[in-house]
Amino acid sequence: MYGFVPGSTTLIVDDSGDYKAIDLATGNTSTIPALNAPEAADLQQLLPLGGDRGYVGWLATQDGAGLVVVISDGHVRQIYAEDPNPSGGIQRVCLSPNGQYVAVAKLPRDAATNPDSSGFANRTEFVDTTTGRTEQHVAGSHVDWCN
DSSP, rough: OOOEOSSSEEEEEETEEEEEETTTTTOOOOOOOOOOTTEEEEEEEEOOOOOTTTTEEEEEESSOOOEEEEEETTTTEEEEESOOOOEEEEEEEEETTTSSSSEEEEEEEETTOOTTOOSSEEEEEEEEEETTOEEEEESSSGGGGGG
């Protein structure tokens, strides 16, 4: 289960490798087109952009790096890749209410073993889902529209 589409009753689930959107208010189920994700990448999160614009996916690669992609008409377009710097990694991603931006919250990779890590502060980067440009970044990893 990947979670609800923000502000709706639609739930995104993985059904034995097929991704489905289930509207819990009506009971209608629709299949999300095949993702054609890069090899050795594991889907962590899948968020619909709204309308017929496709989806945003957060993928983790075998080496532990994170990618954020836009999936539309069965095509995958990378819009964000983690900096290879081993000090920080993606904690979570979420879409702005209008689907224009994806917030990429990052935290120190060693936060679990060293909560006082000062080498890399929590930060959130805002990436335009159309252009893939990082428009802004802020300190912290709590974004109001994600809740």
